[in-house]
Amino acid sequence: MAGRGDCGDGAGARQHVFLLPEYLKDASKKMKSGLMFVKLVNPCLGEGALYLFNMCPQQLFEIKVFKEKHHSWFINQSVQSGGLLHLATPMDPLFLLLYYLQKADKEGKFQPLDQVVVDDVFPDCILLLKLPELEKLLQHVTEEKVNPEIDKKKYYKYSKEKTLKWLEKKVNQTMAALKTNHINVGARVQSSAFFSSHQVSSDKEEDYICYAHGLISDYIPKELSDDLAKHLKLPEPSASMPNPPTKKVKLSDEPVEAKEDYTKFNTKDLKTEKKNSKMTAAQKALAKVDKSGMKSGSTKTEKEQVTADPHKAWLLLMSLKTLPEGSGFFFCVLENHQMPKDVHIC
Amino acid sequence: MESSDEEDVVKYRVHLRPITLRNAAPATLHFLPCEIPVNRPAPVERFFTPAIRQGPRGLEVSFRGRSLRGEEVEVPPSLVGYVMRMEEKGEVSGKQDFPEGSEDEEEQELLEPPEALERDFDRFMGASASFSRFTVWGLETIPGPDAKVRAALTWPSLAAAIHAPVQED
Incomplete structure (x- = not known):
């Protein structure tokens, strides 16, 4: 019972707010086996992260936690501290x-x-074999x-060669999804842009691929992420920028710092950042880079694969704001479940 | 405490009782822009809910002397919101013990455990309530389209693209 005292008494029972795919509810009708939370490796960090495993049909779900400082929940006739929101989404x-x-x-x-x-540390990894x-x-x-x-x-x-090709496809389909969100936000973005429309579109292409690369990098070791950047011919930060952005560090080595940056970013600095982010040193540098080797992200196949919800117009705004930093917005707001003190599902 | 929790996940798998996903009653959730460092019953319906007014620009309420502005946010399509609770340790060995009358039905389900996946010392979670929308409150101002929680709600659609199988060559 040690270490769970605050969870143990009825009055203080913790409640966890989750979003789950709706089909899990329907699947439960025929399910003889079940759903379970397991700790497996976070493939980017090598640390433990929480996942949800559906046993029938077998499927892996990643759990990300939305945290916002100074928030709480009222849930019916109760109060729940922390204001966490857990999102379980299917994971490749x-x-x-x-x-x-x-x-x-x-x-x-x-x-x-x-x-x-x-894996001695995460023995449940054998579930993956099923x-x-x-x-x-x-x-x-x-x-x-x-x-x-x-x-x-x-x-x-x-096979590194095959892996890079696979990851490139992942980047492309992620980029396509980011763009789908863009379609609905175009007017808003352009109204606040400093660029001519031509510049906006050419710069965005690179922004998107960098952003998508950042999103995929959250699922692969840093070394592979660097290789993927080379494979995609992304600009090398240290070579082309006067002030090298700390993107790589944030992505893989210091995710916590990224979160804190974001918090800072979205409080009082929000308004100025929104404007300034349109033309940062990083973006200027990006614009100078030879683009001939850049992959276009808008092929037919990608469009067909897009599953993103087109109604989230502000997503692009958020992306654009954080793009010069390189580390995507979601790294900051959502993090793989690392079991913070105040969560007791673990 | 944190490290002991982590050990627990390795030692004890945490099972989510599938049947609770179907039976969870709808709940009313408010996402509040303040820290309330307790987890306990609160007379929300007596003091908070009746004070909510529909203002010209969204919902308004006064909480602890501060003015809050709010709006309803929908859970993205094809997702369902759940409030989950970890069962007490006494309930964990539920295959033998029957904790509460209301959970008899779940226990029935448990009588057919999935092979060796459930072990006597595992822990169990269940959904106590479900929701398809909640109210997001901002301090003095309406949270609006830039609310961070709204951004979080788009993650599932982006994650779907990231994790979708790639096209074969």
Whole structure:
């Protein structure tokens, strides 16, 4: 009971505010197995994070927590401190598998998946092996071998080349989703822009790809994120900017700092930042970079894949504000569940 | 305390009782722009709710002598809001013990545990209420479209794009 005293008495029982996909409710009708919260690795940080696992059909959900300082909930006839909002969203398990494949690659040989996905710290990682269509997923990031004479088991080896191609597709489809939000916000953004419309559109392309790269980087180790930046021919901050932004550091090494930056950013500085962010040193530098190698993010396939809700007009505003900093807005507002003191689901 | 919580997750998986997602009664939620450092019952309906007025620019209420302005925010489509509670440790061994009458139904479900996934020492959570909208309150001003919580609500649609399977070559 130690350490749970405040949770134990009825009057002080904590309530956790969650948003879950609606279909989990319907699935529960036929479900004999269940849903469970498990701690697995955060593939970017290598630390533990909380995930939700649906056992039937097997699916992995990431849990992000929205925190806003100085907020609380009234829930019916009760008060809940902290003002946290937990969001569970489906997660591509390949990000987690990739983490283990990369780790296992140090041995430099083909291995069966159940020898790759092992973790003393997060033993529940074996749940990942139960997920459907793993073989199909693994094609994107591995070379595989089968030895039919011995067994039908497949042996996998991490492929950096394939992984970068896969991640590029991820960046592109993320970019497309960001743009879908843009469509509905165009008028508002342009009304406050300092650029001519031509400049706005050409700069945005880079902003989007950097932002999407930042979002994807939240799911991969830093080294791979750097490789992906090179692969995408993103400008190298240190080479092209007088004041190198701390983006990379914030993304992978000091996520907490990013959160605090954001808080600062959105209190009294909000109005000035909104204007200034249109033309920061980073963006000026971006504009000078050779764009010939830049991938265009608006291909047909990406448009088809977009699933973003088109009604969130202000998302782009938020993105634009934070883009010069590189570290996306969501890193700041949402973080992988690291089990803060005041949360007791863990 | 934090570290002991983390240990717990490794030691004890936390199961979410699926049936509670269907049975959760609708709840009224207010997202308040102030710290209230307690978790306990509060007479919200007696003092807070009756004071809410529909002003010319949204909802208005006075709370602790401060003027709050509010607006309703919808939970994004295809998502449902839930209020979850961790069951007491006494309830955890619920396969044998029946904690409260109201939860008998859940216990029935538990009589068919999913293989070895549930272990005697695991912990359990259930949804005690559901919601499809809540009221966001700002201090003196309406939270408006730039409210951070609104931004958080767009995360699921962006996450869907990030985690969608990629197109095959």
